[in-house]
Amino acid sequence: MAFARLDSTGDTEPINEINMVPFIDVMLVLLIIFIVTAPLMTHAVKVDLPQASSAPDTKRDEERLRLRLAADGQTLHWNDEAIDWTALEARLAELTPQTTLELQADRATPYEALARLMAAASRHGLAKIAFVTLPGEPAP
Template structure:
C-alpha cells in the first residue's frame, strides 16, 4: 500500500496513487445487491386471461360540399340554399356524431366576403372540420 512512512529521509510530496480498496468494496456490495434482487423482479403471477374478439367500429364522417359561384349563390351538396336555411343546416350538421367535414369550393372571382361569411357561419354553428377544395391543374 502507498501510505506515508516514518522515514525522515523520504520526500514530503503528496501521494499520487488512488486507494482502490474502498471503491472495490462498494462495487462488490452493489453487485451482491443486484444479484439478490434481480430474480425477484422477474417473478410474475400466471393468470389465464379471457379472450375476446371484436372489430373496430370505424365510421366515416359525412362530407358536406358547399359551393359558392361567382354571383354569390351558395349550394349545399349541389342544392341552392338561402342564407337562413344554410345556418340551420350547419347547426343540424354540427350536432351529428361524428361531425361531418365541410368541403368549401368557391369560384375564382367570388368575393372573399361571401366565403368569409360562410366560414363564419360554420364556425358559429360549431363545425370545426373545414377544408378548401381547389383545382391543382389550373395554375396561372
C-alpha cells in the same frame, strides 16, 4: 496620399506595394462578429405544419358536406342543391361537429362572402373546413 520609405537611403519615391495590415484587421473583426452571431442564427422556432396530399379523400359521405359558392357571392349549393343564406343557417345547426365542410368557390368569388360562410360554419361548431380545388385548375 503618398507613402514613402523611412529608411536612410534618401529615396523619396512612393511605395508600389499595398499595405495589407488594415485589410487583415478588418477581416479579423468581421470574423469575430460572425463567430459571435452564428449561434444566434441557428435558433429556430419549431412549427408543426400540416402535410399536403394530392390523394383523394376517402371519408364517408355522411361525414362530409360540400358547399359551393358561386362567383356572385350569393348563390350557394348544398351538395349540388341550391339553397339561400337563411336556409344555410338552419341546416348548419343540424350538423355534428365531426362533419367536414368542403368549400368550393369560384376564383372571382368575393372574399367577404367566403368569410361570411366560414363564420357561419364556425358559429355552428364546425371546425373541420377544407378548401376544394378541381384538377386542372390553373394556379393564380
